Amino acid sequence: MAPIAEWVPESRLLQAWLTGRCSSGTVKHVMASLLRKLDFDRRTIALVEHDFSRFRAQLRQRRRARRPGVLLKSRRIHLGCGDRRVPGWLNCDVSGSELDLDLASGRLPFPDGSVTAVVMQHVVEHLELHGQLIPLLRELRRVCADDAVLWLSCPDLAKVCGAYVADRGQALKEDRCRRYPDYSLGGAPVQQFVNDLFHARGRHRNLFDLELLDWALHQAGFPSGEQVMEADLLTAHPEFPPRHDDAQSLYVRVCKSR
Numbered sequence: 001m002a003p004i005a006e007w008v009p010e011s012r013l014l015q016a017w018l019t020g021r022c023s024s025g026t027v028k029h030v031m032a033s034l035l036r037k038l039d040f041d042r043r044t045i046a047l048v049e050h051d052f053s054r055f056r057a058q059l060r061q062r063r064r065a066r067r068p069g070v071l072l073k074s075r076r077i078h079l080g081c082g083d084r085r086v087p088g089w090l091n092c093d094v095s096g097s098e099l100d101l102d103l104a105s106g107r108l109p110f111p112d113g114s115v116t117a118v119v120m121q122h123v124v125e126h127l128e129l130h131g132q133l134i135p136l137l138r139e140l141r142r143v144c145a146d147d148a149v150l151w152l153s154c155p156d157l158a159k160v161c162g163a164y165v166a167d168r169g170q171a172l173k174e175d176r177c178r179r180y181p182d183y184s185l186g187g188a189p190v191q192q193f194v195n196d197l198f199h200a201r202g203r204h205r206n207l208f209d210l211e212l213l214d215w216a217l218h219q220a221g222f223p224s225g226e227q228v229m230e231a232d233l234l235t236a237h238p239e240f241p242p243r244h245d246d247a248q249s250l251y252v253r254v255c256k257s258r
C-alpha cells in the first residue's frame, strides 16, 4: 500500500486540517463519530486515529526535510516516548512529542552516523514486522554512529506463553496490577490478560522473543542483541524512569558494531 502521505485528501475537513484551520482533535472527533455511525468497532476507530497521527507526522517530517540541517537537540534519541520525556534525550513520538515522526514510515530525519544512543521501550510490537519494523531498524543502523548502543524492550513472547502454561497468566496479571492499580479485565477470567498482552486492543502487531527480535536486527544489518534486564538500561541511563516490567518484558541491548 502507498504511504499515507502520498494519498491526496479530498475532503474539506481534511484540507482545513492540513492548512491548520482546524485541529487534529476536531478531525479525529468527526472521523470517529462517522466511523461509529458506520458501526466500525472501537479497535478499528482507534487504529484509524493512529493512522491520522502517522499521516500528520509524515507531513511534518516532509516539511522538515525541505529545510536542510534539522537540528538534533541531542544525539541520544528516545523513540515512541509516550508521555515519558527523559531529560537530555530527544523524545520522539507520533504526536505531542519534542519531534513528532512516524516510526512506521521507514525514514528518520537524522544525518548518517549522528546518533550515539537509542532507547525504544515497548514500541517494536506496535510495528508490522516486514513493512515497518525492519525498515525502521535499517534506518536506525544508518543514523547510528559506529559505537552507538540501542536499547529495545517489548512484551516477551516466551514469558507470556510460559505464563499461560504456568498459571494462565495469573502471576503476570498480578504484576500488572501492582504497577497499575487501576488495571482491570472487566471481570473476565485471567487468561484474558494473555489476550491483552498479545493484542492491546489492536495496537500490538507482533510479540517477540529474543530469537525473533534478533532475526529482525540481523535483517537490518545489526549484530546479535544481548538479552539484559531493565536494571542494565537504568545503570547506563539512570535518567530513565523505571517501568519495573522485567516479569513480562524482553530487554535487549545491541551495539551497532561489536
Ligand SMILES: C[S@@+](CC[C@H](N)C(=O)[O-])C[C@H]1O[C@@H](n2cnc3c(N)ncnc32)[C@H](O)[C@@H]1O
Pocket (backbone or CB within 6 Å): 054, 079, 080, 081, 082, 083, 084, 092, 093, 094, 095, 101, 102, 103, 104, 105, 120, 121, 122, 123, 126, 243
Ligand atoms: C506502549 S507505548 C510505550 C511508551 C513509552 N515508551 C513507555 O515505555 O511507556 C508505545 C508508544 O509507541 C508510539 N508509537 C506507536 N507507533 C508509532 C509510530 N508509527 N510512530 C511513532 N510512534 C509510535 C505510541 O504513540 C506510544 O507512545
